[in-house]
Amino acid sequence: MSAREFAPEELDAAQAALERSRPAPVAAARPEDILADVARRHHMTAATLLGPSRARGVAAARKEAYRALRATGMSYPEIGRVMHRDHTSVMHGCKGAA
Secondary structure: OOOOOOOHHHHHHHHHHHHHHOOOOOOOOOHHHHHHHHHHHOOOOHHHHHOOOOOHHHHHHHHHHHHHHHHOOOOHHHHHHHHOOOHHHHHHHHOOOO
16 A cells, blocks of 8 residues: 555644544643532532542542542542542542443
8 A cells, every 4th residue: 555645735624623523621620629529419528538438429429539630630649649548549449430
């Protein structure tokens, strides 16, 4: 197969299509605001999210918080520090079904 030569206007059109297809960046929010929002939606306090409970509802809300924080570009160790968890716990919470 030989490589096809593209006209400049074809390249411009392709570049514009790629730009339109990229997801919009997530607005940066403070971790405290994200935790408060997740906690409110799950009818609990942020302190409950950060606490030691392993109850199903708390664990599900905590996973949601991990994923929301990860979507802002935070690293696993950064999320772990905010959530008072080891970074490997955050990694485990971020993987798998939503």
